[in-house]
Amino acid sequence: MEFAQIIEETRKPVLAAIRRYLDSRFAYAIDDVAQEVYIRAYRALKKNRLEDDTKLRSYLYTIAKNESLRMNQRCKREETKAEKFLAAKREKLRYSEATAPESFDERDALVEALATLPDHYARVVELTLLGFSAREIVDKLEIKPGTVKSRLSRGLNILKQKLA
Structure with a gap:
């Protein structure tokens, strides 16, 4: 099976999994998460880790879940840094x-x-x-x-x- 065909056939369930686990505040990162899912899948296929479609779909769902959770953590860290930065910047500018x-x-x-x-x-x-x-x-x-x-x-x- 061609990789483009795999993407086409699994795109909807992968995006559904991402939407389920990715915090709605970070919806702008859906494409980044999806891209990471398929990069990891491509690497696994290249190493012949996945033999059949059932394992592939399950693997993609798991990756989508894990990457979504990882993106949530990354975005929350960035939010915290940005909030601290803004607070410090406001104080510096005001005084x-x-x-x-x-x-x-x-x-x-x-x-x-x-x-x-x-x-x-x-x-x-x-x-x-x-x-x-x-x-x-x-x-x-x-x-x-x-x-x-x-x-x-x-x-x-x-x-x-x-x-x-």
């Missing part, structure tokens, strides 16, 4: 003696707008504002370069709309 009084309103508006961004956009935008390179963000958040670019672009567009 910075070097900041001119006229710019407090602008900075408060930016901090509040950042806080309203979906977490997956906010993390990328914040790291960019802190001077991290795209490569560093990829490594830090464990996401793909294209994902960093799209989240940064979308996050900045949302910020522009909120601050306009």
Whole structure:
């Protein structure tokens, strides 16, 4: 059986398993989890670990469950880091003696707008504002370069709309 055919035949049950175990707050990560499921399945098939379709379906379901739970943990850790970062950033911006009084309103508006961004956009935008390179963000958040670019672009567009 061709791998593309395996994906086509198992896509719906794999996505259903991911939706079942992945926290709805992290729905944006469904594609990443699905991709990891099929990468692991491909590696197992390459090593001839799976002989029949029944084992394959069971194996894919188990991987989907485990990868979803792993993604939940990763995203929760990122949320916690982002919350701590935002709290520290708010304090720093509010009480910075070097900041001119006229710019407090602008900075408060930016901090509040950042806080309203979906977490997956906010993390990328914040790291960019802190001077991290795209490569560093990829490594830090464990996401793909294209994902960093799209989240940064979308996050900045949302910020522009909120601050306009």
